[in-house]
Amino acid sequence: TAYYMYGRIAKKYKLYDIVLFRQAECAAAIEDEKTAIEKYKQLLKSYASSPIAPLASYSLGQAFLRTGDRQRAEEQFNLTAKHFADTDYALGSYYYIAELNRNKDKNLAIAYWLKYIALAPSGRFSPESVNELESIGAALSSKDKKLVGIALYMNQNYSKALDYFNQLPLSDSWYWRAMCNKQLGNRGAALAQLETGIKNRYYNDLDDSKLKNAMTSYAELCKSSKDVCWQNILLWSDRARDFALYNRAQLLPSEQARALYEQIYKHYPKGDYASDALWNLFWYECNKGNYNSAIALGKKHLATYANTAASPAVHFWLGKIYEKRNNRREAEHFYKIVLKSFPDNYYAFRANGRLNYLKDGTDNWWRTSPEIRLPSEVNEGKLPYSYQEIANKYGTHPTELILLGDYDTALMFMEKDPFFESWVKLQYGAITSSIVTARNAMSKLFDKPDRTNPRWKLIYPILYSEEINRHAELNRLDPVIVLSLMKEESHFNPYARSSSNALGLMQLLPHTAKDIARWRKLGPINHNDLFVPTVNIRLGTAYLRYAKDTFNGNMLFSVAAYNAGPGAVQKWIKTLPQTDMDRFVENIPYSQTKTYVKKVFGTYWNYKRIYGFEGNG
Structure with missing residues (x-):
């Protein structure tokens, strides 16, 4: 019926290439391959430049294959690979060309299976390609064995991958052997291979991302202190040194870290870590109250790095310095830059607070509003562009579709x-x-x-609004902060599970959830219950309320405690100055918690500004 309905559409219709494709799909679905082939051919002849042509060409090859016409199928897959070389359909064609030559030209089949796994080691046909190479008894070179091993690794077949890598020289396979052993829980073997590879500099063929992963894995598995591990790496490696210096600096007290940040900025000014290193040098001076030095470093940062992850922080703290010096004009200048250039950043949230303070003496800091109520779920999402914008940029085809x-x-x-x-x-x-x-x-x-x-x-969609509103009201919490915390914890995946076994929407540890359930007399809880949104939200909001009560309603401390635990936050309150709470946040000793606080309140800011909740400022 669908086929004949499509057949009633006039050929002059602007989406006639799609009509032909849908007719071909309908014909194939009812096993009328002759008609499917005819429609695919008509589409490719009349609409060779259509965005759907690569799929049509690939589908035509599959249709020939289903009819048993292997010669024409191979010809079509070769045409797909030639004319649409940069598409996934070309990759799929390589696999089919190999299959079609399995009993005809063994060497050609082997070449195409290897080509497929080289270009798509985690692709749909990667496991089948490896199985075919093994079943055909392919004589593989060392390079080929490495490709097969990588494909097996990418498809999580670590034991079998390790068998292949063990056939290669250690100098050429240390990284992959180590990664397999790490996944298999062979900690000692992985550590030894990582040390051998980095120490002997067997990394010429590794890209930077893999070398950095090797370094991070070594530091993770090493039994010595993390500082000693990164010192070893710096002693051995002549590549990715700014990465190693940065990771070591993150472990050290500010006085010692300062020298490492200086090395990064001085020797690797165009590297990925230079901007953050200069920010840390700026913050060191700012935190010490050396404002002249801080201003010089801050302005150097702005002149050198226009739009990096550290840029909002540098602008904001330059504003704070000028505010402390009673230079209201300069302070407002930097705060306004943050709001204009980085409107969705945590520092825009804080810049907005300081601008309000300069205007009328009110900065809400991290105070929240329990009286707010979320609207009904807003997750259907308007189109990201108007139809006119889509038509202007991409033509009228997509608007119609x-x-x-x-x-x-x-x-x-x-x-x-x-x-x-x-x-x-x-x-x-x-x-x-x-x-x-x-x-x-x-x-x-x-x-x-x-x-x-x-x-x-x-x-920033709004989800689970009914449950959040109900339990936020019961616990005297701002539902927007609950929503924000949930988004950062799980991105609204009710089945989320962290590496530390935190579960569900609000990422609760099972033992914490059981404690909360006992306190609230909610009955027994097992870990599967935490994947149920209503249960997870009830327990998560109860825990956040517990943190809020522990810290006398201070939501900055409460959110930090949700991540690090109340005990850690109580310790920080005793040891860190609280005369400037922006400074307190920057000095949180746990980098994960510092980032977490900024993310949650940055998200809180964004929900309030995007949806216009009362109290947005």
């Missing part, structure tokens, strides 16, 4: 636009993936859109 609900095909015409991809994932219920896709895309935009732009709501 969106109206018809054919989102996946629309995405082909929109060159995999990340915000639209995020929106499509949201329609399919892939909430976590949708948020991460939109967040990563927004981070790459130098000029951020206005807070009313619908792209923001893809990053």
